[in-house]
Amino acid sequence: MCKDVIIACDFSSKEELYAFLEKLGDQKPYLKVGMELYYKEGAPMVRELKAKGFKIFLDLKLHDIPNTVYKAMRNLGELGVDITNVHASGGIKMMAAALKGLREGAGDGAMPKLIAVTQLTSTDAETLKNELLIGETLENTVKHYALNAKAAGLDGVVCSPLEASIIKELGLMSVTPGIRLAGDSVDDQKRVTTPAKAREMGSTYIVVGRSITAAEDPREAYIKCTKEFKGE
Numbered sequence: 001m002c003k004d005v006i007i008a009c010d011f012s013s014k015e016e017l018y019a020f021l022e023k024l025g026d027q028k029p030y031l032k033v034g035m036e037l038y039y040k041e042g043a044p045m046v047r048e049l050k051a052k053g054f055k056i057f058l059d060l061k062l063h064d065i066p067n068t069v070y071k072a073m074r075n076l077g078e079l080g081v082d083i084t085n086v087h088a089s090g091g092i093k094m095m096a097a098a099l100k101g102l103r104e105g106a107g108d109g110a111m112p113k114l115i116a117v118t119q120l121t122s123t124d125a126e127t128l129k130n131e132l133l134i135g136e137t138l139e140n141t142v143k144h145y146a147l148n149a150k151a152a153g154l155d156g157v158v159c160s161p162l163e164a165s166i167i168k169e170l171g172l173m174s175v176t177p178g179i180r181l182a183g184d185s186v187d188d189q190k191r192v193t194t195p196a197k198a199r200e201m202g203s204t205y206i207v208v209g210r211s212i213t214a215a216e217d218p219r220e221a222y223i224k225c226t227k228e229f230k231g232e
């Protein structure tokens, strides 16, 4: 079940990303490309990375009316990425439209995994209740949104490793950020888990950013994370 470590490439340009990838030497990790990098470098960079043999999680968190998301996903499907995502709060129809678009875009190529963001980790109980006027607990909304994602035919969700076991019980895959190697700085993450703990909790993939990108030796940190997570 513990499939792989995905490195969060939170860089502002392709030059920065490529300088980082040089430091990984012979390693060809799974990369998470998010809004910052994608909105700067776009589809050509994603195609280039795929041609170099990297697996890509394109983390753009789409959220719009179903028809717009369908058309956007058709374009993303053509890129040959391995995982991409939407916001579950867009609803079941939007998620189903995303899946349809992705499938059409992928054509005869491999079908990417489609996952949903349940609640952002920046949303706490207070925000949920007083700003978003949602009376349910955070846990209940996460579980309910995950069930909606499943009903729409999606493969899984982005969540905290602490929620990975519930997600597994629902038969979905989990991609979990908020990971730190033991002894590393927590930075702005509120709740962090080590790769070994995430393995115990049942995460399918872990997303690791600064514990690898800001490490003195990123190659060594990546190998350590992978060994810990896969239990090798």
Ligand code: C5P
Binding pocket: 008, 009, 010, 034, 119, 120, 121, 122, 158, 159, 177, 178, 179, 187, 189, 207, 208, 209, 210, 211
């Ligand atoms: O550097 P760090 O390991 O904290 O990076 C985590 C990555 O995962 C970042 O790209 C962040 O945007 C992303 N993420 C997160 N929490 C979520 C969803 C995504 O930390 N709930």
